[in-house]
Amino acid sequence: MAQDGPEQFDVVVIGAGFSGLYAIHRLRQQHSVVCFETGDGVGGTWYWNRYPGARVDIISVEYSYGFDEALQQEWRWPEYFSAQPALEEYANHVADRFDLRKHIRFSNPVTRMRFDGKTNRWHVHTANGDHVEARWVIAATGALHAPNEPAWPGRELFQGQVLHTTQWPREGMDLTGKRVALIGTGSTGVQATPIIAEQAAHLHLFQRTPAYSMPSGNRPLDPEFEADWKANYAERRQQMLQTWGVSLIDYPTYSALDCTPEQQNEILEKAWRSKNAFQLLTAFSDVMVNPAANNVVAEFARNKIRGIVKDPKTAELLCPTYPIGAKRLGNDKGYYEAFNRDNVTLVDAKSAPIVAFTAKGLRTTEAEYEFDVIILATGFDAVTGAMSRIAIEGVDGQTVAERWRDGPTTYLGAMIAGMPNLFMIHGPLTPAAQAQMITAGEWQINWTADIIEDLESRGVARIDTTPEAEQWWAQQVDAAAAMTVHNLADSWYNAKNIEGKKGGFMIYIGGFPEYTRACTEAVAGGYRGFVLTPEPATAPA
Known part of the structure; x- marks a missing residue:
């Protein structure tokens, strides 16, 4: 009724x-x-x-x-x-x-x-x-x-598959032997790149703006760590609510500029190896408010990239020039290392923007590329x-x-x-x-x-x-x-x-x-x- x-x-x-x-x-x-x-x-x-x-x-x-x-x-x-x-x-x-x-x-x-x-x-x-x-x-x-999906013309012409990362099939995708384009280097692109690179015949990563990212430090949860948290959850929940980001990150009281270069490097190395992705941003008290202090951390991160990526030209393209933390900091497992693979190519979409889909792939202002799959890691509105x-x-x-x-x-x-x-x-x-x-x-x-x-x-x-x-x-x-x-x-x-x-x-x-x-x-x-x-x-x- x-x-x-x-x-x-x-x-x-x-x-x-x-x-x-x-x-x-x-x-x-x-x-x-x-x-x-x-x-x-x-x-x-x-x-x-x-x-x-x-x-x-x-x-x-x-x-x-x-x-x-x-x-x-x-x-x-x-x-x-x-x-x-x-x-x-x-x-x-x-x-x-x-x-x-x-x-x-x-x-x-x-x-x-x-x-x-x-x-x-x-x-x-x-x-x-x-x-x-x-x-x-x-x-x-x-x-x-x-989802934010680019309005490049010609999408209906492409004979392969196009999908935004939010549309990933529940059953997964087999990219073995495929020519893959991954567009975007936000958190999604940073996380997806190493895994797709292991599967694809060739991966082209289109980068408009490079990303800062640090190793995730991920590993199986230690039973003692888990037991300690479970024994102290009530107290720690209250502590979390009293912290800037609702997370129990160490917040120091000293400026980067109060430390010698040797001290700076020691502190930043510890943060780089820590189990928290945002520890670089809180390595010193003034990383997010003092451009000079921020540049100490940013240059440390850029030097990490230069030390990981073997090709100097690719390494420099991957080095951001904006302050670290001004955009969301990524965390990854092998992102920069992926660019040392023979089947991974970094495309500078800033100097040569993508202008259209084609029947076989993508066209930039400088070249055309052929793909089987185009993945849009282009973020959100x-x-x-x-x-x-x-x-x-x-x-x-x-x-x-x-x-x-x-x-x-x-x-x-x-x-x-x-x-x-x-x-x-x-x-x-x-x-x-x-x-x-x-x-x-x-x-x-x-x-x-x-x-x-x-x-x-x-x-x-x-x-x-x-x-x-x-x-x-x-x-x-x-x-x-x-x-x-x-x-x-x-x-x-x-x-x-x-x-x-x-x-x-x-x-x-x-x-x-x-x-x-x-x-x-x-x-x-x-x-x-x-x-x-x-x-x-x-x-x-």
């Missing part, structure tokens, strides 16, 4: 990645919840990214949920830095252990949403025809979800892309895409003015991928759930923010970024990876403790920066 009108829920969650799963778990305790997920499985990033070499760059015991002690104790990670299959398995385990699937509608992306100002409820529509009405929407859409691609209409009829035409505006990265009762997790102008995202996501969801429960107990129907509050927060974000070397490179952090995309720095890099302080103080200060609308008074019978 057909239902009259939209289905009724308290909360809609968009996305069944790690943040979306926890949002379901936390909010269903007091609310009716439905989650819409584009894919046919859980895991978000770790569902979509199955390309060869996909692996987390945070130590696995940290990159995990902390909300349930039994879960922490029972789960075993095989390696220090877990690979995609282990992370997807973990997400599935959590979904099953906490019976979350019954709340999720898979293969069913949200396509449009409209806020009804009379009822203070969202109307949510999906690709499969669902029409749901809910008071609250939690957008756990992911900072790195919307990051931070804003997933939200902008949903037609989200607020109280004034404007959509999110229209509001963000000149760059994202948010208050605390959580709300958009004119879009009441819509909360974002890891949204624009949050720490996002500059923090360990599972633990940071848990904190944001708890903060959001506490707000919802508090407002409902007080009879508040609607929470919104203002353009003035958004402007204040944008100033905080810009001020934090201005103190660092981040603005000295084009990256997805500042939207420069997408041609024509506008906007300044899209990540809050003042550190997670400062971010949580701002969020906590705003609520404790009487919902400063928010606008609360009470439920309409009910006339007595």
